Amino acid sequence: MGIDTETREYIDACRQALPPSLANRKVVFGFDGVIDRIRTAVATRFDPDEYERMNTLEEFGTRIVDAASLDTSCSIEWFCERKRAGGHTAHLGRAMERLGHRPTIIGTYGTPPRETFTREYEKTKLISLGSVPVTDAVEFDDGKVLLSDTRRLAKLDWEHICSAVELNSLAASIDRTELLGLGYWATIPKMPSIWEGLRRDLWPRLRDPPNRVLIDPADLRRLSSETLIQGVEPLSALDDVVPVTVSANRAEALLLANELDADADSLVDVAAVLRDRLGVSEIVVHTVSESVLATVDDRHRVVIPRISEPEITTSAGDHFNAGLAIAELADIDGGARLVVGSAVAGWFVRNGHPPTYDELLGFVDRYEELFGRSTLS
Template sequence: MLSHHHPDKLNALADRLLSAEVTTDRLPVVMGFDAFVDESIRIVGQRHSPESYQPMPTIADFGSWANAATGQSGLREFVCEQVTAGGCTVNMGDGIATLGFPLTAFSGVGEPPHPVFADFIAKCKTVHSLGMDPGRAIVTEFDDGKLMFCSFSHFANFTPAYLREQIADGVFRTACEQASGIALTSWSVYPYMTECWKFLVEEVLAGMSHRPHFFFDLADPASRTADALVEMLDALMGFESIGRVTLSVNGNEANQIARALKIDEAGSDAKSWERLANEIRTRAEISETSIHLIDSATTATTETVTTVSGPYCIKPKRSVGAGDRFNAGFFSGLLLGLNPADRLRLGNASSGYFVRRAESASWSQLIQFLREWAADAIVS
């Protein structure tokens, strides 16, 4: 069922969050394992002076220019607008930590850590690099989306044997035993992550009695085979025996899973996304699958399927990391025991705040954003 923004429900959620704020420090979170150094660039469309230029506005414009260079060559200037900490663990973790949850991150920020991660590390309870350097991402921003060109071939070293060696001191297991939630992100960029998940289930996390929330994010799996996607879904089942599993994907990732499973892709209507979310959840035999789009989000649990519209932003200040902030808000709702529709609202609000401000929301900022959303007072 599609739920529009319902001012009364947004205000009720804001009221609920006011009381929840004092409990976040008692809900520790563990996250792993990726980190990226993101260089955000704009392609110059027209240079007016040494100080000013008009960026190439859309991905289609870029595509037309690149296509016209076929059989010849092409040259374009790009401007690096900022260098930021990136990667799903870092971006989602920044959202989680900014909301006040004690975060222990096992994230490849480098040894010593790359300076770009200083703010993230300061927000966390602890960050363990697991001896891994960050990946690198050239993030090409356009008005209608982004193209990301990533370098992470060294992530192939992240195998079960490597992970066993890095967590042999027991710190990871202890952190997980104390955690209310455990989020494992960016499956797509690690060739052996499915095997690592199986190792965690069978040798590291087995025997935990408190049944934490498990949360999984894939990052775009376009470069992975259909067989690898199916094996990944099968591996999620193992975590369900230890805790409650949620898989969170965007629309593009959901349809890639649909093709791998040979089931119908979703289209433009909410019903098709609800069907797909539920089919993926059922096939994976897990507690929940959520799908977030730019203007709405859907989640399917064993009891219900719900869609909530979001505070759409036509021209984001920053779009890279928006899905990760949705995940931070949604996961916060899981940890606080919110109902599915309110989890989606919290995810949409967290993402909506981020794309407008280019930073994660604090608890008070998120509550204020919900109030403004309820009053139709946010800029789209």
């Protein structure tokens, strides 16, 4: 997909709007936390030190399907390349710290917080809600398989949060912050109780509440239709007290759209209809090739330069959301916000770690070059 005129205009607007440096702003993210074990799947092993890696999801899936067709067990070798702090709070906290902020993250990091979390942050404040789950992330060139033991998060609700962190302490952590990020609905099925608790119990205690709430639903295929439909009312009610942005990938957005009868032809139309059905201020949908934004009044679309062999794909969506957060804090509107999100995610998948702010500026400066020789489309 080549770069188009609309994207070029948003890139120019982004360059003009991004400040030379970032002022330190208060942001907070809740309420998950996972230890990610990043794994490689082996296709063929030649000797103790040499092997051929499985490169694609299709190859992994074919191995499983072939075993099933032969009515035999499926044996796949894998190994752990590294461990890292994972989940919405950990990924957003890591990215925002590297970009120059001092976030607060509230989630399940262990009691006391496990070393996997504490070693990753220098300026981020951690508030733990209890024991930490584990996810095995098997990475391929075209995607990933996530195998999670997240029973702790499945039980997490507003009552559990308030029993782990007294409500006044929680209010003190969130008051006078500019942005609150929440994730993931998919791993915290009782997230609607948290939205309701924030609106009913917490917001009235805040003297200077966040200007926006950013919500990442994640892979909603885990949740029942009933759970999704019942979550709409508390989500819309939260938007009554603070503007809510829901940021989802294509699969998540299309699943929600199907459940809520929000079908449309193009991705930007899906976002617009979904925003109306959910009753929130904004919907963002991001893919590997484009991102779209639907607000009450406008629709925006940006194309994204793809990479054939990414360094890492796990948490690319979280880094896109970190870019949205940076744009929000810098008062960047419309399609230019999508450029910032795409740039943070683009740097991350190419380098395996979040950018500094200077690296983000550099990526935006050469955004068009990453498409190679392309014509207007």
